[in-house]
Amino acid sequence: MKLYNYILIIFCFSILSICLKANSNDIDEKIKDFILKNPEIIIESLQKFEVKKENEKKIENKNKITTLSKQIYNSESLFEGNELSNKIIVEFFDYNCSYCRRAHQDLKKIISEDKNIKVIYKNYPILSENSLKLAKYALMISEIDKKKFIKFHNLILTNKGMINDDILISILKKLNIDKNYLESNINDDKINQKLKNDIDLARNLGLRGTPAFIISDEIFFGYIDKDDMVSVLNQQ
Numbered sequence: 001m002k003l004y005n006y007i008l009i010i011f012c013f014s015i016l017s018i019c020l021k022a023n024s025n026d027i028d029e030k031i032k033d034f035i036l037k038n039p040e041i042i043i044e045s046l047q048k049f050e051v052k053k054e055n056e057k058k059i060e061n062k063n064k065i066t067t068l069s070k071q072i073y074n075s076e077s078l079f080e081g082n083e084l085s086n087k088i089i090v091e092f093f094d095y096n097c098s099y100c101r102r103a104h105q106d107l108k109k110i111i112s113e114d115k116n117i118k119v120i121y122k123n124y125p126i127l128s129e130n131s132l133k134l135a136k137y138a139l140m141i142s143e144i145d146k147k148k149f150i151k152f153h154n155l156i157l158t159n160k161g162m163i164n165d166d167i168l169i170s171i172l173k174k175l176n177i178d179k180n181y182l183e184s185n186i187n188d189d190k191i192n193q194k195l196k197n198d199i200d201l202a203r204n205l206g207l208r209g210t211p212a213f214i215i216s217d218e219i220f221f222g223y224i225d226k227d228d229m230v231s232v233l234n235q236q
Contacts, residue, residue, distance in 0.1 A: 061219040064205055071201045072214060076194075078121040078142055080150050081111045085118040087233050090214040092124040092202050095134040095156050095163065097210045099223040104157040106226035117233070121153065123195055124202045124210050132195075134163060137182050139191045141175070148175050 065072065072090055091107065093100040107119050123138065125131035134156060142149035155171045156163060172179050185191070202212070205219060213220040215232045 061205075062217045065214060065217050065219070068201060068204060071197065073120065074197075078123075078138070078149060078153075079118055080107075080121070080153075081118040082116050083118060085116050087114075087116055087236065088118045088120060088215075089229060089233070090120045090122060092122045092198075092207055092210055092212040093157075094123075094125050094127045094131045094210040095138075096127045096131045100211045101157050101160075103211045103213075103223055104154075106229065108154070109226055110230060114230075122198045122201065124199060124207065124212070125195075126210065130163065133186070134168075135195055135198075136186050136191055137168075139194050140182050140185055140188070141177060143191075144177070148177065151175055152177075 073088065089107065089110070091100075091103065093103070111117050111119060123135035125135040138149060138152060138156075141152050152171065152175060155174070159167060159171075169179060172182075205212075205214075207219075208221060211223060213224060213229070215229060216236050218232065220232075
């Protein structure tokens with residue numbers, strides 16, 4: 001049970017305690033007696049309230065996905081897998097997010113095991129300035145060569161720890177990408193606009209961190225494992 005449920009329970013019993021001390025003429029003795037004998041009623045009521053709020057949130061998220069579907073599934077999005085597939089996982093990620101690295105391993109397994117999967121990558125660089133720079137590099141590399149972007153993406157997310165300049169230079173050398181070219185174009189209007197589109201989309205969806213996923217018509221906040229992702233995909 002969530003923390004706020006415990007707080008509500010404590011609050012309810014506090015109110016009840018005050019009522020018990022009040023003049024008997026001011027309260028309904030039958031209600032008071034019933035609650036004292038059946039405290040599980042409060043817990044059951046809170047559980048139903050929680051389920052109701054969760055269902056309302058799911059409906060709200062479905063509506064957001066419908067409204068923003070054009071931006072979510074934009075044909076210019078960074079992706080990996082089968083471009084024409086309708087079995088799609090959308091991931092919002094930060095290159096310095098440890099759980100994004102973990103999720104990346106799961107996504108790679110899903111793509112390797114099912115050739116009819118498409119994974120769309122959305123940059124949401126919220127952890128550091130370094131995250132912002134890496135997101136721009138990824139977008140610039142995708143403009144040069146989509147296959148090199150996938151290699152860059154995989155190399156960054158399989159690296160342990162923060163990506164410092166030495167590691168970055170080594171990765172770019174492997175891909176035969178000129179770092180000076182990237183630096184000179186890092187504030188390119190087109191790149192900045194693409195990144196802004198991803199960030200605006202994440203905020204409009206109400207995402208609070210990374211990773212986050214859209215699968216089918218659901219939004220998943222935080223890490224979910226491979227089996228859960230595949231289970232949701234197979235329900236389509």
